[in-house]
Each structure stands twice: as C-alpha cells, then as structure tokens.
Amino acid sequence: MRHTEFWARMETALGASYARPWASLTVIGELGGRTAEEALVAGEDPKAVWAAVWRKLELPENQQ
Numbered sequence: 001m002r003h004t005e006f007w008a009r010m011e012t013a014l015g016a017s018y019a020r021p022w023a024s025l026t027v028i029g030e031l032g033g034r035t036a037e038e039a040l041v042a043g044e045d046p047k048a049v050w051a052a053v054w055r056k057l058e059l060p061e062n063q064q
Contacts, residue, residue, distance in 0.1 A: 001045070001046045001047040001050060002046065003040065003046050005046070006040070006046035006047075006049065007019065007020075009050055010022070010023060010036075010053070012063070013053075013057060013059055014057075020037075022036075023036040023037045023053075024037040026056070028053065028056050030055065030056070031044065031049065031052050036049050036052070036053050039052075051064075
C-alpha cells in the first residue's frame with residue numbers, strides 16, 4: 001500500500017477534514033504508542049499502519 005492509498009482510506013473512514021488531525025493526535029498502542037502519522041514518518045509500512053487504525057476505529061470488514 002502506498003501512502004496515497006493510506007490517506008485515501010483515512011479520508012473515507014473519517015472525512016477529509018478530520019483524517020489528518022486524527023492521524024496526528026490519536027496515539028495507538030499497537031504502533032508502539034505512536035500516532036499513525038508518527039509511525040509513517042518513522043518508516044512503518046502504510047499497510048500495517050492502516051491495519052492498526054482499522055482495528056482502533058473498529059471499522060467494518062469491507063474497509064479493511
């Protein structure tokens with residue numbers, strides 16, 4: 001997964017105006033106590049970051 005797809009999924013799940021603030025403010029334990037944005041900047045695979053976000057938000061299977 002590319003970063004562009006990650007952000008597109010974030011916008012679909014949270015809306016364009018909320019996706020980036022959520023990603024920069026919400027700490028996810030599964031990402032080592034980092035935010036999604038911090039994990040991406042640190043070089044984590046966007047697919048793994050998305051999976052953690054997906055679980056945190058308890059999104060439906062069809063958004064996995």
